[in-house]
Amino acid sequence: MTKKSPAPEAVKAWGRLLRVSRQLVEKTEDILKAGGLPPLAWYDVLHELAEAGEGGLRPFELIDRVLLAQYNVSRLLARLEADGLVEKLPVSDDGRGQTVRITPSGREMRRRIWAVYGAAIADLMGDKLSAKELEALASLLGRLRDPPVGD
Amino acid sequence: MTKKSPAPEAVKAWGRLLRVSRQLVEKTEDILKAGGLPPLAWYDVLHELAEAGEGGLRPFELIDRVLLAQYNVSRLLARLEADGLVEKLPVSDDGRGQTVRITPSGREMRRRIWAVYGAAIADLMGDKLSAKELEALASLLGRLRDPPVGD
């Protein structure tokens, strides 16, 4: 079987995508660290749990949402629980599982992270592109997702 | 001082950017691993060194090109050297430094990785967007780079 060769435009866009995203993540992590705040992954999980509300989420639901490996979620939740930011509840109809719920202190931490994270997003993205351009970017990126997503 | 709040469009584009890039990287790493090939970072370094030619590069030059931390480059080069893919040469006019040059076997490895990596790029990007769209994407991403880059 013959391997495909990518178009030059694809290679260029690919390179930019990887480099830019790494640069942005790194900068954001630095800013959070400088503010004595936990890493981005913590925010992601706290955000999902906050959106999920009182019902909480099962760890395996978290896995697809935050795009982390199972063992990573398992350990991250352990750290969050140790810090009192989430709590694990047994779930009645499945003896294997548990439900994870954000605590008030977790919500507070989420707010604190967001104050810094949101500002970083504004600095690093919002200020560089117009609203129309941001929408165009989101739309193009959506087509690269698996599964692709519209709007 | 008041913190900025990001525009909703910025938040959406940000989320897509981080998720899509992680998804693409992960998929690509999986493909490489399945082919018994080393990780993407190896390709990056071999690619830069191949472009640099016989003159090679100093490790600190590699650092900004591949966007890796200094200690990461140091250790990655040690692994590449152990595998005979690069060689380290003393540099005459700076007793602290060294020059790193790709070996024939390193060039060969780069080709083998590219056969798989290039096909992944074609699959994951080239097939999803038109040439025009890819250029638009690259251009938008270029504006997010630090420093921003045109074309």
Next chain:
DNA sequence: TCTATATGGATGCATTTGCATCGATCGTCA
């Protein structure tokens, strides 16, 4: 019901990363 298989989640172990620091040389300035 009893057994086989699949799923949810945790964990031991090896590798990789991040952080701080170190040794060595270079450049500058008195």
Next chain:
DNA sequence: TGACGATCGATGCAAATGCATCCATATAGA
């Protein structure tokens, strides 16, 4: 020339990640 701060690159140690596997429960099939 001699001293001092900066730069290049490596490395010890701690934390995080990846991998394989494990335990427990759930589900399906004979």
